[in-house]
Each structure stands twice: as structure tokens, then as C-alpha cells.
Amino acid sequence: EVRLVQSGVEVREPGESLKISCKALGYNFTSYWIAWVRQMPGKGLDCMGIIYPDDSDTTYSPSFQGQVTISVDKSVTTAYLQWSRLKASDNAIYYCARLHSGSVYSTMDVWGQGTTVTVSS
């Protein structure tokens, strides 16, 4: 079964760092782009960026460039999203999703269950 399994709920204070994960199971991890998608409370979906696990080619959406870092570790078939200094506005659910084909111009056909990040002092 093709699955993306994300790490659990995180609670941090403003200014702290954080790295959340997305483990791919049941398919060739290096052949499909992975996207990270933010959903703020009660709001819609924002694609933060995409990464190709085979060579770590990464494209960030302009709104998120410089705000987060997307990476992968092929040895454990896992993608990561990290922040160096969290802000209250980073409160959201973060989803990883697989792009359907080997092309970046593709739909998101498999989604992780989401990681809730709460940033509060």
C-alpha cells in the first residue's frame, strides 16, 4: 500500500526551531516529487514547495522562500519540513503529498495524515 506517514503533533514557543517528517511507504521514493502544503486554521490549502527526492531539486513558493527548508533523506525514504525560528503565524496543519507522476506538473495523489503545529507562548 502506498502511504505517507507524518510525524505527530508539535507544540513549540515562538522563536524555537522545528523539523517535521513525512515517511514514504510502498513505492519508489526517489521517483516522485513530494509537496508540502499548509492549512491554517479554518483556511484553505497553500503549497509551500516541492522536492524531488532523487537529487533534492527543490522549488519553494514565493511566499515561503526563506521561511522554511524542505529536505529529504533517501536512506530512510523521508521528507522533512523545518523552521529555524517559529512564529505564531506558523500555527497550522502541514500535509505532505506525493505528486502523481515523475513530473512536477502533476496532481497530488497520495497525502499524509497531516501534522498539527501549535506555536504559542
Added chain:
Amino acid sequence: DIAMAQSPDSLAVSLGERATINCKSRQSVLDSSNNKNYLAWYQQKPGQPPNLLIYWASTRESGVPDRFSGSGSGTDFTLTISSLQAEDVAVYYCQQYYRTPLTFGGGTKVEIK
């Protein structure tokens, strides 16, 4: 960026009636080289991640009931639920995959009247 606009923001439809959701892209998402519209529709039920319903503007994903249909081309698209069922209560999003960054519409919440 290709901005996506959905309408309405929400709608309430009686069980068994038709629901229609519109999506407009700021620029065309039709690739003339292959005549494909790079437009997808997703359904998100409360507490769940989104689920792909339709791609290439009108192709249903495997397992999606045939009461869901997509239409349109270029910049204007429609998702139709022909006979609303209770399990269709959700937020529906359109998404373009013609250009990066990949972008979503703001969502349309469908409820039972």
C-alpha cells in the same frame, strides 16, 4: 503565480439535488501541445487530508463515484455533483498544475440544506 478563484464560498443543497462549483484561473491552464487542461479537484472532509477527485479537468480518479463530474477549459472550470449525498458534505478545492508554484482555489464548502 496562477491565482485560482472559486465561487461560491459555500452552498447548501438538498439531498439528491445538484451542486455546482466554479473555478476560474487568472491565466489559461490549457496546454495546446497536448490539449490537456492542468486542473484538478479535491475533496476535503472534516478532520481529513484532501482527496483527489478529478484531474485533467474532467477525468475521475479511480473509485470516485460518477455523480462527480468536471468540465471546462482554458480559464473556466466547473465541478458538478449530480445528486448530492450526505457523505459529500466537504470543502472542495480546485488546483492548477500547469505552472509552479502549484496553486489552489480558496475552497467551496458544501452543506446539506
